[in-house]
Structure formats: structure tokens, C-alpha cells
Amino acid sequence: MNTARISQITPVALAADGGAAPEWVQLTPKGPELAANDGRKHRLTRPDQVIAAFRAYGHPLPIDVEHATHVRADQGLEAPAYGWVREIETRDGALWGRVEWNEQGAAWVASKAYKFLSIGYAADPATGEITRLISVGLTNTPGFKMPELAKAGTTQENQTMDKAVLDALGLASDATAADAVAKIKDLKLEVHTASAKAPDPTLYVAKAQLDAANAKLTEMEEAETARAELAITAAVDAGVAAGKIAPAAKDGFLAMAKVQGIEAFTATVAKMPVIVGGKSELDDKDPDKKSTTLSAEEIAVAKQMGLTEAEFATAKAEQEA
Numbered sequence: 001m002n003t004a005r006i007s008q009i010t011p012v013a014l015a016a017d018g019g020a021a022p023e024w025v026q027l028t029p030k031g032p033e034l035a036a037n038d039g040r041k042h043r044l045t046r047p048d049q050v051i052a053a054f055r056a057y058g059h060p061l062p063i064d065v066e067h068a069t070h071v072r073a074d075q076g077l078e079a080p081a082y083g084w085v086r087e088i089e090t091r092d093g094a095l096w097g098r099v100e101w102n103e104q105g106a107a108w109v110a111s112k113a114y115k116f117l118s119i120g121y122a123a124d125p126a127t128g129e130i131t132r133l134i135s136v137g138l139t140n141t142p143g144f145k146m147p148e149l150a151k152a153g154t155t156q157e158n159q160t161m162d163k164a165v166l167d168a169l170g171l172a173s174d175a176t177a178a179d180a181v182a183k184i185k186d187l188k189l190e191v192h193t194a195s196a197k198a199p200d201p202t203l204y205v206a207k208a209q210l211d212a213a214n215a216k217l218t219e220m221e222e223a224e225t226a227r228a229e230l231a232i233t234a235a236v237d238a239g240v241a242a243g244k245i246a247p248a249a250k251d252g253f254l255a256m257a258k259v260q261g262i263e264a265f266t267a268t269v270a271k272m273p274v275i276v277g278g279k280s281e282l283d284d285k286d287p288d289k290k291s292t293t294l295s296a297e298e299i300a301v302a303k304q305m306g307l308t309e310a311e312f313a314t315a316k317a318e319q320e321a
Helices: 047-057 103-110 163-169 177-196 207-241 247-260 262-271 296-305 309-320
Strands: 003-013 024-026 033-035 041-043 061-065 083-091 094-101 116-123 130-139
Touching: 047 083, 047 094, 047 130, 061 094, 083 130, 094 103, 103 130, 163 177, 207 247, 207 262, 247 262, 247 296, 262 296, 296 309
Parallel strands: 061 130
Antiparallel strands: 003 116, 024 094, 033 041, 061 083, 083 094, 116 130
């Protein structure tokens, strides 16, 4: 597996005195043997393969400051690019890149605010052979030992990526941490792009539309409840007017009507005898005889009111007294 690194190989100066930021810059010294300032040995014996890997990647390489793409971005910090390597070619055993500078990057190079380049790359840990470039950094400290390109600033020489992570990302077993980071960024971009699309109108409805429909439904339900209560009140009042319901018992019959429903309650009242006002079936009976026997209709009314026959008979006798 290749190991991704950030390292200062012999620094490459960018602009001549008084010159502007160059379009083509030298990215590496001439191979095949490359000596890093920290004492490690590197090789560039197959530059054409490095160029092929860059073209296969299909994206330009960012030019940041002091490898912020790997040092700062992995910590969630801002790491802007100040230029982009759009093409790579080999010249006399060295790698050169065509750069598209932005305004800030061009100004820094032209003013000599930054004078050298440092590459981030992937290399074979056994041979030190550079296999591909990952990024380029502007720097002024060519003698400084750069950290290894690894997560959370680790400097292990032969860091490997977890196989389960690589499988989940759909990457090859020899992919580097930089490959994983690039893949994750691509996936995040895809999610952001998908979320920015307009929702399918056949699957989703605007919240305002849904709120309006719910409000209308609530209004209709409240109106229906009000109509039902009016009908129940009217049915009980009709029973009172017909002398079948004592005015004092009106509240109890209202509660009973709500439980029974308007149709069942109306049928029950129709079977009840007249007990208040007008001619009642009690008119022909001897007033001195207090009958405690209930008719079938009275027993039914007692059950509907939740009274025992004895309780109903007592109440009836009190009304007759």
C-alpha cells in the first residue's frame, strides 16, 4: 500500500526577481533519486505513471499554504486554495505543473511573500517511490520537517486505512487517507446537490398547504360537533315539550343522548309515556294508590338513565305525589 506524505523535497523557487507568478512551475527536483531535507530518501523513476494517476483522478490539485488542505481541513478549519494545478508534465526527469493562480495566490508569489513549493504525495513505503501527487503547498521554510499526511496529525510512516472504511467508501484496498477524504468530500457534495433539488410534487406538499388543509379539517369537525349538539338539545327539548321528560331531568337526558346518538335517543323518547302536563296514562288511576310497578317502557327508560327499577319507581312516586 502506498503511504501518503507531505514532505519538503529540495525546495523549488517560484518567481524570478521582479517577475509575476509563473504559469508553469517545477513541482519536484530531477529524478530518479530525490533527497528530502529531513534525511529520508525518495525516488521518482516513473514520472509518467505519476502523470497518469493525476489524469485518472480527474481533478486539479489545490495549492494551499503550508499544506492547510491536510493539516487544517482535517480539523474542520478553513483551508482555501490559492491556485490549482491543471496539468502535469515531465521535463528532464522532473515534474512540472501548469497553475491557474487566483488573485491572492498570484499576488503572494509575485511579491515573494511565498517563494517555494512543497508537494503532498503518495509513495511506496518500502521503496520511497512516488506514485502520485495529492496537493501542493506554498511555503517559506524549505528546511522544516513537514508532518506525514495522516488523520489528526499523526506522523506514522506506514499508516494504513481501515479496510471496513475503504469498503464502505467503495475504495480499493491500497487507497490512502487522502483518497478517503476526497471520496467523503465528493459524497457530501452529492448530498448537498440532491438536497438543493426541488421536491417531487407528487410525493411532497408545501407545509403552508398542509397547514391550511388541517385547519379546514378542524373547522369542519368543530362545525359537525356543533350541529350534533344542537340536534341533541332539540331532541331533549322536544321530549320536555311532549311531557315525556321532566324539566328537572333535562341534563341527565342530554348526557344520555350524547352516549346513545341522536337516532337511538329519538327512538327511546318515542316509546316513553307522557308524565308531565297534558293527559297522561296516570290520569285514570286512583291518585291514592301509589303504584310501584313499572311498565316495559319505564324499565327501558330507567336503564337508559342508569337507574335501578326501584330508584326509578321512587322518583316516579315523588312526581305523582
